[in-house]
Structure formats: structure tokens, C-alpha cells
Amino acid sequence: MSARVLLLFFVAGSVFAQVTFERILGADKEPQNWLTYSGTPFSQRYSQLNEITTENVKDLELQWIYQASSLEKFEATALVVDGILYTVQAPNDIIALDAATGRTFWTYAYNPSPKARPCCGHINRGLAMLGNTLFMGTVDAHLVAVDAKSGHLLWDTTVAKAESGYSLTHAPLVVKDKVIVGTAGGEFGIRGFIAAYDVHTGKEAWRFYTVPGPGEPGRETWGGDSWKTGGASIWVTGSYDPALNLTYWGTGNPGPDWNGDPRPGDNLYSDSVVALDADTGKLKWHYQFSPHDEFDHDSVQIPLLADLEWPDEAGQKQMRKVMLWANRNGVFYVLDRATGQFLLGKPFVEVNWMNGFDEKGRPIRAPGKVPTVEGTSIYPGSEGATNWYSPSYSPRTGLFYVSSWADYASIFFRIPVKYTEGRVYAGGWPKSYVPDGRAAENFRKDEEGRGSVRAIDPKTGARAWEFKMNDVTDAGVLTTASDLLFSGGREGYFFALDARNGSLLWKATLGGVVASGPMTYSVDGRQYVSVAAGHSLFAFALKK
């Protein structure tokens, strides 16, 4: 009892040390904490912790469960700062827990407006923290700052109009004295943007529209007035490179999703990665993965930054600042993150909408592969080859890991469409190749494809190994310095693989879909692995 009280005093004494931006930049040097959505500004979701190994991972056991009082999907990745775990109970309640026991310190309850119209659930993917302040985007498109000691609201800024279809679902990104978010709502004909707010006041510092307006470069890629309803939403967190002072964000589909007729042109900067000056929001470069998309190929994936040996123009290997990206459109990309130069693009699942790239790295579209009134078969299918769930990169194995939906098609239909504010603006729909209705809980026919964790060698795009699942997956991937890989899927398993070869080392049944990214932290030298499944958050550690 007294030891526990002492421990709490110790934790309380350290937790309220400021989370300075320098600490966030050096997050990899304090692996007991998990300071940002993806672990570090490079978003590798890789941890230096190594108490849990490939040998002892079989001895993991459940330490605690936090049961959310919400029936929405639990997609948040928690933050852990000096023994305190902060997460979000959907839609927008912030919870502070003891990271070793799961006991709650406080709850900040936010009531979103009933006018909020998020397309795909009243969900939230997590928080950002700076100093003693937590930041959360809300489903009714507000950004709130909450005191990490007390759970009290510090400021509340309206980012966009909820009733027009705008919402915030991803964890914000802190860069220096600004907190950066982007708006979701790509099925509602919004005009997407990324904006930075002063961490102290919530006042907007800059805004970058992902759909350029009159007088801005890229406006010519939208026929007529289609830029006003162009979509290009943001719903996962970006990354930051301090040496280049660039912040990188993946953008969503152009609107309407499946009928491109109202928006002739490439539709910049939909389905792209944009590199923005973190101080001004000015565009440094962009790369568009899917010009004039009609398959809902959101490029809403985590921009994963890594430094790799790469051959220069003379064929000499040099360290290069790159970005690794397994896209919803089925292609794995390597880009130069200083310039946006296309270095490599190779399908990582079956793909039939494109046939390779031109010399500038623009995809060459396969003729006839567009949605039609009668329906067109497209690989990958409607949910893409991957989606928002976090990939991982291990500097130890040199491999990139991604949860994927492999080798399936959908039939894409096009219908006429007209815009009405606040209503769905989609222009068609995708249909599964097998009759409607699911055969069984986790049962999938071969034509429906399967979920898998795939390991890709980023230097070649070649697959190193694959762990096949029966059902598909919305789970992120975590790797550690002891060559462990953690992930899960819709079947409700949380499992550990050997990151070197994909062999199964441990599994637990969590009784609910894993639709979140695992993360790891330690308290008093004891390593925990945490993941959300169903409506609960779980923490595992080795048997004592």
C-alpha cells in the first residue's frame, strides 16, 4: 500500500514535467513514453523497447482492460507520458489512466453537436500533447485543448462547419508552437484543408486548402466550379522532418467519389501527399498518387519517413531522406521527401487500374478501367489495398510492414450526381464480387480476398513475407527493437509475429475487432503492449 502511494507520488511528480517539443523530436530516446500518434515525428511506429523478445513473448499476459462506455469503433492510439496513459473514448471523451493499472484519473467529456455528420462512425483516432496540454479534434469539427493535469478545457476552436459535412477524426500533430489538423468529410463535397493553430490560444496560424481556389496553382486541374466541392479530406495524422522543417500529409478522394464527370482534370491535391512548410503552411512539393481518381483511392495513409541507402544518379549508394508509402490504390511508393521525386512504385497487391508509370512517376491508366453504369471490375476493391491503419518500419530489419486487403476486386458503378450542402456526394458505389451478406462471422470466399500483414523490402518493393488472415483487417502494425511485430484484425486476435520472417509467436483473443494501432511503453522498467479491440483498451506485459 505505502509503496503504491509512493509510486503514485513519484509518477505524479514526473508526469507533469513539460512535454517540450524537444522531447517530442527525441521521442525515440525515451521509449518508455509514446508521445505522438505514430510514436515519433517520423511515424515509424517502431519502439526501442526490448524487454519483450521473440523468446519470451509467449509469456505475455493481460494486465488490465479499460471498457469504454461507447459502442463506436475504438480506433484511437493512446499516448503515454511518464506513467499516465491518455486516450479517447469515442466520440470525444478524453480519458487519463494509470498506465500500469488502467485506473482512471479523470475524464473530459465533450458533447459534439448533433449536426455532426462523419461518414463512417462517430470515431476518433487519438490525441497530441505539448507542455501540459492535450489536443483533440472532434467529430463536429472543433479543435479543443485540455489541461493534462485536471482534464479541464483550455480553449475550443471551431475549425469548420459540422453541418456541411466537416469533421475531425485524426490525432492532431504538434510542430513547435502549433497544432496541426485537417478536415474529414470527403463524401460530403467539402473543400478539404490543413490548418495550424497556436497551441496557447487556438488562433489559426495558417491554412492550406487541399483543393486550390481561384488564383492558386492547381486550380486549373478542376473543371468549372468543381473545386468548391472537391473533397481531398484529411483523416490520419501527418509526419514532420525537423531538418527540412516540412510536415507531410496524405489527402483523401476527390468529390464526388465514383463519378469524375463533374470534375474534369487531375483534381490536385486529392489522393496526394503534400509537403508543407511547418511555419507558414506553404506548399513545398506534392506528389499525386491517383490523378482524377474514381475509385475512392484515398491517400490517407501515414507518411512514413526513413533514411535509406539509395543509389544516386551515378549508381553510388548514398543515404537518402525518403518517404515510404503503401497506398490504398495498391502500389508501394518510395519518394524523396526533400523534393518529392518519385523513386520507386510497385504494386503490393493485385492491381488492374494502371499499367506502370511514365518517366515522371505518373501512373499510366489502364484503358476502360473506370466506373460505369453497368459496373467495372477493379483491383484492388472498394476498401483498397490498405487504408488509414498505421504501417511500421523497422530500422533493424530494414523492412516496411503494412496491413493489407489482398487480391480482391469490386464492381464500381457510376450514377449521376448533384451537390447539396451537407449531404452525401458520391456519384456511384462499389459492390462486392460475391452476393450480399456475409457467409459467417469471419468467413470470406476467395473472391473477397483476405487480410494479411505484408513485409516489403523498401529498396525493391519486393515482398519479403506475408502473414495471411482469414478475414480482412483494419489493424495497424507496431515493431520493436527485439524484432517483434504486433498486429491484429477483424477476427479479434491480437498477435505477435517475428518481424524477420512473419512466423506466429503469440496470440490472444480479444473478443472484438482490432481497428487500431498497437503501441508500447514501459512503467518502472516493465514493458507493456497496448491495443484497442471492440470497445475496450487492453494492456499486456510479461508474467511477473
Add this chain to the structure above:
Amino acid sequence: MLVSLALTLTLQAQERNPLANDPAAVKAGESEFRINCSFCHGIGARGGGRGPDLTRVHKKHGTADADMFRTIHDGVSGTDMPAAMGSIGVEMKDQEIWQVIAYLRSVQVKTPPPTGDAAHGKALFDGAANCSKCHMVEGKGGRLGPDLTSTGSSRSIQSIVESVRDPSRELVPGYQTITVVTADGQELKGIVLNEDIFSLQMMDTGERIRLFEKDRLRSVSKSPVSLMPPYNTTLLSDQDLQDIIGYLVAVSAK
């Protein structure tokens, strides 16, 4: 707010479709139907794999205008029919619901489809034709095949005929045939209840529910061939089949 609420109440409270027989409403309704309804109810409202044929005069959840409005507006709990507002693709304002109803009236087929002798059909279903060994109707019968209580209204007559004559043509989801051989060599046939990376749950032909760890099975094979035998005209004459369909249509209309 009050004005729009009042307008909503006026439109909802209608017993009859205010847009009935309005050619513009029928045309608009056809477009709305294609966007919001045809995914399940098929092009032309003739039924899909999931939603009933709506060209029939009799509607399962009420045939009057007000009933159809309620079905579309509120959805039908316990079925795949969603409420009009709130999810992608199915999002209709009251006026659009009335347009869809106007359209559905325009494609309604006046003469009911010909069906056979329901009493004789029931006798065959429960007796000589062996249907009830595997299919339930109104809580009685077997479990290896789909429950057929509402099939008479949810599927077209033609598709019922095809399913009886050639059951493997399209297996109903949830009735995938599976054969497993256990470690001790026992072969079991049945239907898959659930499957994941590591385990398999099935109902065998004796209706026993079983769970297996996959790595302990000698083999697992799934087949697109239905456990149901094809009923050719020697096994079941066209007239007897029509009588059974007559029975299913009668039961589903209750």
C-alpha cells in the same frame, strides 16, 4: 426549425402519397430508387439477392402509402433495411420518399404471379419432397438450409425455381459446404458457421455444432456444391414445384 418541423409533420402525416401519379415524381423517384434502393432491391425493383421484389402489389411490411413511407423512413428492424437518413447511399428526404413510392406504384405488376396449390405444397414440403428435413418454415424443420419463411416474398418465383432445380447455382451466404477430416480419419460434411485464422466452426449433417483447431485437422475442403440435391423434374414435377412455391408465397404473405 419550427417551420421545417411543421412541414415534416405535414408530409409524414399523409395517408396517401401527395405525389401519386405525378409523372415528374415518378421520374425523380426512379432516379432516387437507383441511387438508394437498387443496390438491394435490384434494377427496376425486381428484387436482388438481399431485398424483396417490389413490383408485387403485396408488400411484406405494409402495402398502403403510409406503410411504405414508414418502411422507407424508419427502416425495418431485424432486417437489412436501413432508415432513410443516417448512412451512406440511403439518405432521402420526405419528398424523395414519396417520389420513390410514386415510382414503385408505376412499376407494380397488377396481376399476381401464378402459383400452385398451397395446401398440396405444404404436404409435399413436410413430406414426400423432404424439404423440411433441412429447411425451416415458421419455426418447424431442419437447420442445414436457409429458413424459407419469408422466401416467398423476398425472392422472385423464377429465382426460387432456379434454386430448387440447381441449388449450387448460387449458394446463400452462410451455407457454404465444407468437408473436414479429423486427425483420427473421421470425415465430416456440413456447413461453415464461422472461420478465422486458427479455428473453424461448423454444423455437420447431423446438425451437431463442432469447433476445430485447424492445425489439428488432417484436411479442410470447401466446396461450391450445395449439400442440397438438385431437384430435377423426375424428383419433383413442375406442378409439384409450383405447389411448393404456392405454399411459400402464402406463408410469406402472413
